[in-house]
Amino acid sequence: MHNKLHFIDVLGRTTGAHRKQDPDSFEYTLPAEITSIYPLTASEKLYQIQIIDPELRNRFSFKPGQFVMLELPGIGEAPFSISSSPVRRGDLELCIRAVGNFTNFLAKMERGAKVGITGPFGTHFPLEKMQGNDILLIGGGLGIVPLRSPLLAVLENRSRYGRVDIMYGAKSPMELLFTYQYEEWRRFDITLGITVDKADKGWKGRTGLITELLQERIKQTTSLRENTYAIVCGPPVMFHFVCKMLTEAGLPMQKMFVSLERRMHCGRGKCCRCNIGSTYTCLDGPVFDYWSVMNLKEAI
Amino acid sequence: MIFKVFKNQELARLHELLAVNIVVGPVAKGNDRNGKPLYDFDVVYDFNELALDYTQTVHSPKRFVLPYQETLSTFAVNRKDWEKHVDFNVYRPLVFFGMHACDINALNKLDLVLAQSTYPNPYYMGKRKNLFIIGIDCKPEPQCFCRSMGTDSAIHGFDVFLTDLGGKYFAEILSATAFDLLGQISCQDPSAKDLALYKQATNGKNKHYTAQVETSDLTKILDLEFESPAWDYWGEKCLSCGTCANVCPTCYCYGVEEHVDLDLQHASKTKSLHSCNLIDFAKVAGGHNFRPTSASRLKYRYYHKHRGFVEAFEESLCVGCGRCGTACLADITPPEVIASVRGKE
Amino acid sequence: MSEQLSYLGVPLARPKVGFFELSSCEGCQLQLLNNEATLLDFLNLVEIVNFREGMSERADTYDIAFVEGSVTRKDEITRLTEIRRNAKILVALGSCACFGGVNQLKNRFRDLEWVKKEVYGDFPIETMEVHPLADFVQVDLSIFGCPIKKEEVERIVTDLVVGKTVRHPEYPVCMECKANENICLFELGEPCLGPVTRAGCDAWCPSNRRGCWGCRGPAETANLTELEKIMHTYGFDSETILDRLECFGGFASFADTLRPKNIAELSSLPAQTKLIPSGCKKVPARRKKP
Structure with missing residues (x-):
């Protein structure tokens, strides 16, 4: 009977292995708890989600721009960009719009509910490189969600960066996210420009496209080439126009960063669902510089 | 590498030695409507069931490492609380008796993305590492273009590879387990005559290829021909049925679904192999579809196989087995598609 | 039965469910009764108020109405309209309800009187062309198949109770x-x-x-x-x-x-x-x- 092949247990060697290389952690979900829920608009809520185990929570580290997969047993698993500051580690804030099966069920859950977290996954905005430079944060609609994490990280180290501009556009005043934080952000010597496509009765701010805001900002400086970085998040149409405008203003493509959104089933470069052309949004993205996006077929 | 030769009748003895394990191999599955024999991989209990002179199996050996459907995890739900149970579904080694070079190369390619990249997939790895593979030489069929893809011979990824010299098998031995096994049957070192016969067999095989794909500069040409009308031509024919991906030995894309049990106390997470040709492949929550047309999806399949994978791993994801073209009812074959995109139809 | 249903802490309503048949073989409904192993769990998930094939009691208010069969008689239109009025969600159950099913084969013939004579001989029945439910009422959800698959219905009902949108495979x-x-x-x-x-x-x-x-x-x-x-x-x-x-x-x-x-x-x-x-x-x- 000695020809019975020896069973090779390739698994069960977790100790010390890096999460990205460790097969055992592939399907491992960190148990987490919804610690609070703030409704932001009619359809978006800000969820504070905390990894339950304090040690794992502290060990959890991410960089602005990365995302996590959130899991609800039997309901599904879906990717969400992290909206909180990286210093909060495994005490995450996720801003989620109720739009599909998963998010609609999540919207019904209450404080104290248990969810699963895996990640963080993907690339991030290179804030280290941006130090000493001016930063343009340009967000349209839900695009403010992945912008909030780099923004908070910049605010925490405000003195390391030059001029910081936020340009944010939404369809209507009712759809503006994080309105309660605008005053706080402004206190950090930040130029915050907000515009809506369609004003309502009480709206005193500006109405129009985000590109108009950007045009004004560009006119204030002769060239963006020397010391500026831009982070652009929003619907593909928006960043197409914004990035074009920035390019014309002299900003090199490798200094512009965008965050893309695709369908994902694994987050680990295996299921192929998020591929653009043949690039994995989950591994090579979601944060790309504009040069890479230009080279991706069907990205915009 | 260590080479041995043994008489053909010793093969039954080799099977007998391995039969304490589960053995999978090519078996005859009747004839098609034109009387052509059909083959597929199946569990084999008797050496005589093995059809080692098989042409090509209808399905690839993929399912033994990447099942079409697999439960990734289950959940026990108790009111607000829940627990996740993960099972990689790897239980025992499997002997693969008689795999052609293209299929061995297909597994090697799957290894690149599923086992050797970041986030190695344990469901795949466990099954792959527990395969004992006996490779066997083949005669090129009309649909085979493995030679174009450089996958007509297997260099690694098997335990022992057999070439029929007529009455004798020429064995390339790659693993200690295989060496030990061959030690238990009557084996000799190859003579000068065996070597000559082996070279003759290899040369003879190379003359039989009819289909081919021109791969020079293919990555660039695919990029340049992104808007080629050829894609619309093939897209119009495409049934968007996913058959090509399902018979492909290297297609690994999948979808994950979770289900709540009827008792509301259990749930499961299931992975099913998907296909980029299916309409919902790139649909996101909210309904937007990044590839709504058949042509865009078919194009993406070729981009992934012949461009994206090359960029990532320096080799194509296609092994040129031709199964997709054979199985496609609309007669969409890679040699024709690529030739039309290259503009030399 | 009376215990409040919940999943992951989210309270769920136990829907009142009715099963109805128009012109059909009732095979789809039979499929539902066909699996004793899960029947009890199924019955715990919903409150069945109308199911001629499975029980004698009946009521006329329900959240979900499963309607099997196609419309082939005038009185069925009235009945269907009434079911629609009483139901929050109307589900077309099986191919007959979704597309007319095997019944609609008779629509292929030019002379329906000839068809009637062939089928019923000297005992004619008042029938008309065959129609799927959607020709008369709004259908919220279709469950395809001849017959339907029990497992699929169970999954769909679970999804409805949990609040997931029911999705069918889009591929062939x-x-x-x-x-x-x-x-x-x-x-x-x-x-x-x-x-x-x-x-x-x-x-x-x-x-x-x-x-x-x-x-x-x-x-x-x-x-x-x-x-x-x-x-x-x-x-x-x-x-x-x-x-x-x-x-x-x-x-x-x-x-x-x-x-x-x-x-x-x-x-x-x-x-x-x-x-x-x-x-x-x-x-x-x-x-x-x-």
Whole structure:
């Protein structure tokens, strides 16, 4: 009977292995708890989600721009960009719009509910490189969600960066996210420009496209080439126009960063669902510089 | 590498030695409507069931490492609380008796993305590492273009590879387990005559290829021909049925679904192999579809196989087995598609 | 029974459910009773208030009405309208309710009086052309199949209770057929609608070496033009294709375009080989909304 092949247990060697290389952690979900829920608009809520185990929570580290997969047993698993500051580690804030099966069920859950977290996954905005430079944060609609994490990280180290501009556009005043934080952000010597496509009765701010805001900002400086970085998040149409405008203003493509959104089933470069052309949004993205996006077929 | 030769009748003895394990191999599955024999991989209990002179199996050996459907995890739900149970579904080694070079190369390619990249997939790895593979030489069929893809011979990824010299098998031995096994049957070192016969067999095989794909500069040409009308031509024919991906030995894309049990106390997470040709492949929550047309999806399949994978791993994801073209009812074959995109139809 | 249902801490309502049948074989409802292993869990999840095949009590308010069968009589329209009025969600259960099903085959004949005579002889029954439910009322959800798959209904009901949107596979049967490692029936010389029919049945028929007849209707992308070519390449005539496409009614609009070609093909045959008696000549579909 000695020809019975020896069973090779390739698994069960977790100790010390890096999460990205460790097969055992592939399907491992960190148990987490919804610690609070703030409704932001009619359809978006800000969820504070905390990894339950304090040690794992502290060990959890991410960089602005990365995302996590959130899991609800039997309901599904879906990717969400992290909206909180990286210093909060495994005490995450996720801003989620109720739009599909998963998010609609999540919207019904209450404080104290248990969810699963895996990640963080993907690339991030290179804030280290941006130090000493001016930063343009340009967000349209839900695009403010992945912008909030780099923004908070910049605010925490405000003195390391030059001029910081936020340009944010939404369809209507009712759809503006994080309105309660605008005053706080402004206190950090930040130029915050907000515009809506369609004003309502009480709206005193500006109405129009985000590109108009950007045009004004560009006119204030002769060239963006020397010391500026831009982070652009929003619907593909928006960043197409914004990035074009920035390019014309002299900003090199490798200094512009965008965050893309695709369908994902694994987050680990295996299921192929998020591929653009043949690039994995989950591994090579979601944060790309504009040069890479230009080279991706069907990205915009 | 260590080479041995043994008489053909010793093969039954080799099977007998391995039969304490589960053995999978090519078996005859009747004839098609034109009387052509059909083959597929199946569990084999008797050496005589093995059809080692098989042409090509209808399905690839993929399912033994990447099942079409697999439960990734289950959940026990108790009111607000829940627990996740993960099972990689790897239980025992499997002997693969008689795999052609293209299929061995297909597994090697799957290894690149599923086992050797970041986030190695344990469901795949466990099954792959527990395969004992006996490779066997083949005669090129009309649909085979493995030679174009450089996958007509297997260099690694098997335990022992057999070439029929007529009455004798020429064995390339790659693993200690295989060496030990061959030690238990009557084996000799190859003579000068065996070597000559082996070279003759290899040369003879190379003359039989009819289909081919021109791969020079293919990555660039695919990029340049992104808007080629050829894609619309093939897209119009495409049934968007996913058959090509399902018979492909290297297609690994999948979808994950979770289900709540009827008792509301259990749930499961299931992975099913998907296909980029299916309409919902790139649909996101909210309904937007990044590839709504058949042509865009078919194009993406070729981009992934012949461009994206090359960029990532320096080799194509296609092994040129031709199964997709054979199985496609609309007669969409890679040699024709690529030739039309290259503009030399 | 009275305990509040919940999932992951989210309270769920136990829906009141009614099952109804119009013109049908009631086989779909029978499917539901057909699995003792999960029946109790199923009954815990919903409150069945109307199910003629399973119980004698009945009530007239319900959250979900499952309606089996097609509409073939005037009184069924009234009944269906009433069910619609009482139900929050109306589910078309099975191919008859979704597309007219096997019943709608009679719509192929020009002379319905002739059909009636053939079927009922001297005991005529007041019937009309066959219609799917959606021709008269708003249908919120369709469960395809002839018959439906019990597992699928259970999953759909669980999804409804939990609040998930019910989604059907958008791809064709081929996908599931290959996953069952079948050899393509075309290769074995048999016609099959697998390449154009909505999956979800786990390739029930092809796995048993029977070509698909399209009981679940078209997939989200159904390349029927190509299928027609394929059928001809594999030696099947328009008659064979039409027979399949018309069987359950899901492909009605494509069958309408194919039918004139078929008539042309048939009329080119010598008279004695014509398959259809002259009194019941196939005609382009005349199904119209009442």
